[in-house]
Amino acid sequence: MYRIETLDEFIIKRQKSYSTATGELTGLLRDIGLAAKIVNREVNKAGLINILGKFQKENASGEQVAKLDIYANDRLIDFLKTSGECAGIASEELEDFVVFPPRNEQRGKYVVVIDPLDGSSNIDVNVSVGTIFGIYRRVSPEDQDITLKDFLQPGLDLVAAGYVIYGTSTILVYSTGDGVNGFTLDPSIGEFCLSHRDIKIPEEGPYYSVNQGYYLKFDLEMRRYIDYCSDLNLRLRYIGTMVADIHRILFQGGVFLYPNTRKYPKGKLRLLYECNPLAYIVEQAGGKALNVKLERILEMQPEELHQRSSVIMGSPKMIDEMAEFVQRYAPNIPSEVG
Numbered sequence: 001m002y003r004i005e006t007l008d009e010f011i012i013k014r015q016k017s018y019s020t021a022t023g024e025l026t027g028l029l030r031d032i033g034l035a036a037k038i039v040n041r042e043v044n045k046a047g048l049i050n051i052l053g054k055f056q057k058e059n060a061s062g063e064q065v066a067k068l069d070i071y072a073n074d075r076l077i078d079f080l081k082t083s084g085e086c087a088g089i090a091s092e093e094l095e096d097f098v099v100f101p102p103r104n105e106q107r108g109k110y111v112v113v114i115d116p117l118d119g120s121s122n123i124d125v126n127v128s129v130g131t132i133f134g135i136y137r138r139v140s141p142e143d144q145d146i147t148l149k150d151f152l153q154p155g156l157d158l159v160a161a162g163y164v165i166y167g168t169s170t171i172l173v174y175s176t177g178d179g180v181n182g183f184t185l186d187p188s189i190g191e192f193c194l195s196h197r198d199i200k201i202p203e204e205g206p207y208y209s210v211n212q213g214y215y216l217k218f219d220l221e222m223r224r225y226i227d228y229c230s231d232l233n234l235r236l237r238y239i240g241t242m243v244a245d246i247h248r249i250l251f252q253g254g255v256f257l258y259p260n261t262r263k264y265p266k267g268k269l270r271l272l273y274e275c276n277p278l279a280y281i282v283e284q285a286g287g288k289a290l291n292v293k294l295e296r297i298l299e300m301q302p303e304e305l306h307q308r309s310s311v312i313m314g315s316p317k318m319i320d321e322m323a324e325f326v327q328r329y330a331p332n333i334p335s336e337v338g
């Protein structure tokens with residue numbers, strides 16, 4: 001009889017293997033798991049209660065916000081605010097970061113960046129959506145409120161990152177820098193249970209994931225690489241939820257691309273709470289994550305909360321091939337790859 005291992009058990013067991021671990025990060029990860037269960041419950045019944053449809057408001061990135069976005073944002077904040085380990089959060093849904101008040105004179109040691117419900121455009125048509133999170137150790141003095149600097153840290157400084165995909169099943173995938181593990185929610189017991197141990201991305205795979213509708217708006221080197229993928233008879237899979245497209249590539253191999261376009265000259269996806277956490281996961285699983293200038297996503301120095309970036313991430317062999325196209329067709333690209 002296979003004994004299930006819950007997320008809580010796994011996190012605590014991992015903490016014991018780190019003598020320096022003090023438990024705060026463990027508590028924070030468990031709080032995120034709990035928040036994910038609440039969000040999952042609402043995502044699963046969204047069609048039954050009136051939280052579908054759009055709010056008449058826009059988020060910090062100027063995109064119209066679906067009600068479930070706000071609901072997920074508020075639940076995650078509620079849990080993180082009371083966790084005691086989190087000093088504040090930056091969210092796709094909020095213009096500025098949120099400072100959590102001290103509890104018993106103590107401020108949390110960590111800050112969290114979140115995309116509460118990635119793939120909003122898919123909510124109303126019952127296509128997978130996700131939550132993305134990244135956790136940093138704060139850099140400001142712990143006896144003071146957090147500052148913007150606590151959030152503008154390169155992805156390399158993440159102490160943990162992960163995502164939840166609300167799909168045919170709800171899976172939480174995370175890493176604390178020592179590999180990637182996946183946990184599937186068992187609704188019968190309300191627990192995330194270890195289902196994918198030590199995930200490793202295939203060296204290459206059968207998929208490329210890009211919004212083909214923007215093909216003519218990409219730079220030459222990206223179009224040439226996309227032509228190459230098509231000539232190889234790779235299969236195009238793109239559903240407009242980054243978490244779901246990356247999840248497929250993590251397990252089956254492939255490459256995800258969102259290059260810059262005329263509409264988004266720096267790329268559309270947000271560096272802090274989309275690119276960095278997912279690049280962290282992909283790299284921890286053995287993959288690579290670069291921008292169109294072949295800079296390593298995790299080494300980029302963020303300058304503002306909602307900064308955008310181009311991103312190409314996935315199987316290492318395919319990223320290296322993409323880099324060859326950039327070096328061949330793009331002007332002034334350095335020879336070394338990020």
Ligand code: P6P
Binds near residue numbers: 118121211240242268
């Ligand atoms: P487009 C969702 O809004 C998102 O931020 C990502 O999850 C997704 O990959 C991308 O935008 C989809 O953007 O322009 O292809 O609709």
